Amino acid sequence: MDSSAAENKPLISVENVSFSYGYGLVLLDITLPIHEGDFLSIIGPNGSGKTTLLKIILGLLKPTRGRVRIMGKDLEEFADWPKIGYIPQKATHFDPLFPASAKEVVAMALGPSRLLSRGTRRREESAIRHALQVVGMEEFRNRRIGRLSGGQQQRIFIARAIVNGPRILFLDEPTTGVDAETQGYFYDLLDRLNTQEGITIVLVTHDIGIVDKHISQVACLNQRLVYHGSHGEFCRSDTFKDILAGGHLVSHRH
Amino acid sequence: MDAFFTYGFLQRALLAGIFIAVACAVLGVFLLLRKDAMIGHGLSHITFAGVALGLFLHMMPLAVALAFSVLASLGIMKLKESAGLYGDTAIAIVSSLGMALGIILATLSQNFGVALLNYLFGEILAIEPVEVWLSMALAAVVVVLVVGNYRKFMFLTFDRESARVSGIRVRRLDTLITILASVTIVLGMKVVGILLVSALIVIPAAAGLQLASNFKAAIVLSCGVGLVSVIVGLALAFVLDLPASGMIVLVGFLLFGLFFLLRKGKT
Numbered sequence: 001m002d003s004s005a006a007e008n009k010p011l012i013s014v015e016n017v018s019f020s021y022g023y024g025l026v027l028l029d030i031t032l033p034i035h036e037g038d039f040l041s042i043i044g045p046n047g048s049g050k051t052t053l054l055k056i057i058l059g060l061l062k063p064t065r066g067r068v069r070i071m072g073k074d075l076e077e078f079a080d081w082p083k084i085g086y087i088p089q090k091a092t093h094f095d096p097l098f099p100a101s102a103k104e105v106v107a108m109a110l111g112p113s114r115l116l117s118r119g120t121r122r123r124e125e126s127a128i129r130h131a132l133q134v135v136g137m138e139e140f141r142n143r144r145i146g147r148l149s150g151g152q153q154q155r156i157f158i159a160r161a162i163v164n165g166p167r168i169l170f171l172d173e174p175t176t177g178v179d180a181e182t183q184g185y186f187y188d189l190l191d192r193l194n195t196q197e198g199i200t201i202v203l204v205t206h207d208i209g210i211v212d213k214h215i216s217q218v219a220c221l222n223q224r225l226v227y228h229g230s231h232g233e234f235c236r237s238d239t240f241k242d243i244l245a246g247g248h249l250v251s252h253r254h
Numbered sequence: 255m256d257a258f259f260t261y262g263f264l265q266r267a268l269l270a271g272i273f274i275a276v277a278c279a280v281l282g283v284f285l286l287l288r289k290d291a292m293i294g295h296g297l298s299h300i301t302f303a304g305v306a307l308g309l310f311l312h313m314m315p316l317a318v319a320l321a322f323s324v325l326a327s328l329g330i331m332k333l334k335e336s337a338g339l340y341g342d343t344a345i346a347i348v349s350s351l352g353m354a355l356g357i358i359l360a361t362l363s364q365n366f367g368v369a370l371l372n373y374l375f376g377e378i379l380a381i382e383p384v385e386v387w388l389s390m391a392l393a394a395v396v397v398v399l400v401v402g403n404y405r406k407f408m409f410l411t412f413d414r415e416s417a418r419v420s421g422i423r424v425r426r427l428d429t430l431i432t433i434l435a436s437v438t439i440v441l442g443m444k445v446v447g448i449l450l451v452s453a454l455i456v457i458p459a460a461a462g463l464q465l466a467s468n469f470k471a472a473i474v475l476s477c478g479v480g481l482v483s484v485i486v487g488l489a490l491a492f493v494l495d496l497p498a499s500g501m502i503v504l505v506g507f508l509l510f511g512l513f514f515l516l517r518k519g520k521t
Binding site: 081087094099104107112160161 | 287402403405406408409411412413415416417418419420421463466467468469470471472
């Protein structure tokens with residue numbers, strides 16, 4: 001992590017977070033700052049607590065210990081949720097017959113429809129159009145969501161996640177079951193969101209091999225935070241060598 | 255047509271029927287997509303106990319049934335969440351309890367056989383003017399609340415977790431939709447009776463979902479089927495001198511069949 005970024009207040013800070021289910025420990029003492037403009041990949045094997053950490057950051061699970069601050073506020077006090085975009089792991093596991101067009105799926109995130117105000121409606125229309133353009137799906141706006149391919153559906157969910165102009169976007173295993181070509185497109189899209197739209201990206205993946213060129217930061221999780229630093233350093237780190245050698249992740253000091 | 259202008263009871267039935275049909279049809283789409291179609295069935299049974307209690311206490315059965323149904327719906331919600339019961343078990347338990355209480359109350363007072371039968375099988379043609387106004391007002395409230403929150407309801411139904419992260423208070427909306435369902439059931443009971451009221455919620459929505467390619471279309475088609483069922487059903491009942499409740503549901507079912515065949519033809 002470069003020193004100037006470290007001086008900035010993080011957009012999100014995870015502070016000494018531990019989490020356990022009834023049967024055992026999932027996360028132990030995680031401290032992880034996420035800064036504005038980061039393209040952070042949280043990696044780790046299955047069961048390493050990545051999704052749990054994400055859910056704690058998003059307020060879906062309560063940590064057993066520690067706390068999370070978003071944009072300087074404690075999670076409980078934070079209310080500006082439209083500034084947070086989220087695509088859950090099972091986003092594409094919806095009822096395939098659900099009668100919503102791609103456009104309606106994007107509009108879901110816009111809050112109550114204000115039928116009376118023409119100005120608001122026009123603003124909403126242009127926000128939807130922009131979001132669909134960014135993900136290259138404008139021509140499919142009226143297609144029923146269940147009739148799109150998995151990769152296209154995922155792009156619609158990204159459009160929904162960015163329609164309110166969020167500062168940060170969380171994605172949980174977004175490329176599972178998507179072919180390599182679509183995956184490439186997907187990472188380019190995330191890179192564009194990161195560099196052109198200025199959205200901080202946090203990407204969770206179990207596929208340790210996915211350390212794409214666009215990713216700036218890597219957090220490697222295995223119950224503890226095994227590694228956190230720049231992508232370049234990660235590739236030279238012992239953790240990465242362990243992974244390449246097929247060894248298990250061992251705990252290194254952060 | 256002349257009959258409509260001559261007979262006040264027919265006008266009242268049609269007016270109340272139209273409002274209630276729209277409320278049922280709008281809410282039905284959400285309940286079906288939430289896989290909550292059976293809640294209508296369960297709540298209608300508990301409503302039976304409410305009606306029996308109202309008749310027993312000589313209070314307005316519609317009002318007592320309303321209170322009963324709202325409380326029961328919240329009870330079902332709590333049971334589903336916290337009691338660790340499988341799927342529809344909560345609904346089955348609460349609805350059996352409703353029927354049991356209804357039967358006991360009915361037997362205890364002995365003198366309301368016909369009135370109770372009217373609630374069981376529906377007698378929209380006997381609807382009182384005050385009930386018409388109450389039904390219209392409640393139906394309007396249901397429609398306004400559902401339409402006003404429809405994006406949130408849609409989001410919640412489609413992807414609960416993302417909806418929660420987007421700041422939607424999912425529990426509050428769950429409670430709202432459950433209460434609206436119970437109000438709608440009680441209203442529908444007036445039109446087609448306790449035994450058929452879930453049809454008024456399920457059939458139009460199921461028909462609409464056959465052909466809809468987007469959410470607005472599903473709601474509009476569902477309302478259309480509900481309206482045509484009530485209007486044509488009432489007219490046929492009057493002309494053929496048959497029970498209105500049965501005719502309304504029958505017309506609804508025929509429309510569902512037609513929509514089903516049209517969808518099959520399309521694919």
